[in-house]
Amino acid sequence: MSEILKIITRFIHQSVVEVGSVLLFVFKVIKTAATTRGNLRPIVQQISYVSFRSLPTVAFAGIFVGAIMVLQFNVILVQYNAEVFLGGLNTSAVVREIGPLIISFLLAGKIGAYTAAELGTMRVTEQIDAIECLGTNPIQYLIVPRFFGIVISSLILLLLGVMISVVGSMFVAKVLCGINPLQFLNAIPRFTNYWTLAGSSFKSMVYGTIVASVACHRGYTASGGARGVGKAVTLSAVFINLYIVIADYFTTDIVSTLIELGHHWMNGGEN
């Protein structure tokens, strides 16, 4: 029993230390970005790099996830003779939940792992020390562009991913379920509005921040040669996915409350 308690205590301690060190790292990155000049160009370059690299994967995932949702929803909606709601339900699910989540997992697997490996290799081969010794701040030179590049790209990819998914879903709904594309599109505003999209964007930015901060932190602090780089990549993937799932619960709660408040406010305080 005491052994189990020790393991649990150690796990909690490690998690607190990990979260604390990532938060301190993020604070340092934001402070560096705010107090130094010439960051815009490398950030824009990084955004285009991350977005273009991830877009094909996001597009494929968007089309297939949309198609899966159409098939799943259609099975239930047919039973209630409510196929007219297919477009709305499908888009709502993609915008509210599946889109931000899938895109952040794809970003974690592709860009997060790449960033952790690249920075980790630079750390263990003393490239980061060399940058520092040549009078350049490595946080500004290496981390600031990557961090903001990933965060902003997550938002761009969400918007593109959702659009591609809707188009793909519409096509699948027409071919496999016989739903008219116009009927599909008309149902969307009944389940989704600007508030939903704003909430989804917020979620995507939070997950993008998690991917960027954990990947950059793990890579930047890697040590111990090739094995250390491997460990940094593995741990960054594990922690990113874990944090995203935890963050999903809280952001869903926050976004739902905000959307409700938004509706309440738009309806002039009437219930």
Add this chain to the structure above:
Amino acid sequence: MIRFENVTKSFGPKTILKNVSFEVSTGEILFILGKSGMGKSVTLKHIVGVMKPDSGKIYVDGKDVTSMSDLQLESVRSTCGMVFQHPALLDSLNVYQNVSFGLRTPQFNHAMKRTLNEEEIKTRVLEKLSLVNLGPEILERMPPEISYGMQKRVSLARTLAPGPSYLLFDEPTTGLDPITTNAVNDLIFELSRKLKVTSVVVSHDMACALKIADRILVLDQAGILAIGTVSEIKRSSEALIQDFLSETLALLPPEERAK
């Protein structure tokens, strides 16, 4: 001048340096010798503030680097050039961009009181590459496209480009052929004698140390085993130093051994 005062550094339970104190005078070449894991590279990284000691002070030009902020350290680093154990070239930049990296920093421009134009940068890059026996044909090559020995020489050229007052070498000749090794040793010697550049060289190579060092410092068991001129070190009765010497002297020709 570089001065270490009672510097202690531990990694977890293992103490690497314990109350280490020594000085390096301007224009001097100090070799730091010792077995692997004795804190030679750690000592070097403390000078430029890449590592901070647990206790003790380190002075560069009379300024305590242990209490400096990152911003203050940048000005100290602009006077120091460090050649790492690995070539440490930036993989995403070609040879020209790597060697010119230090010539584009705000600290360098501030020290020069102006920004160098591209023509001046190129002239300086080519000049430093020729010092390490490399020509303009490799300027556009990426680091993975050149051999390890060439990467080390490019790394040395990159360090020399901003014209530092202090040169810190972490095993500069490891992985180099004998001809380039000699060229690098001659270069360290010339920079020290002609330009009064202070050099601290971490090495396993006792032969190089005997050839060009003004003084030799031997680290062992987290402390200084011996420090002195070449002749003082040669006379030392310490077993580790005798081991180093006997291994080295056995490889030297008889006329060199007699010196």
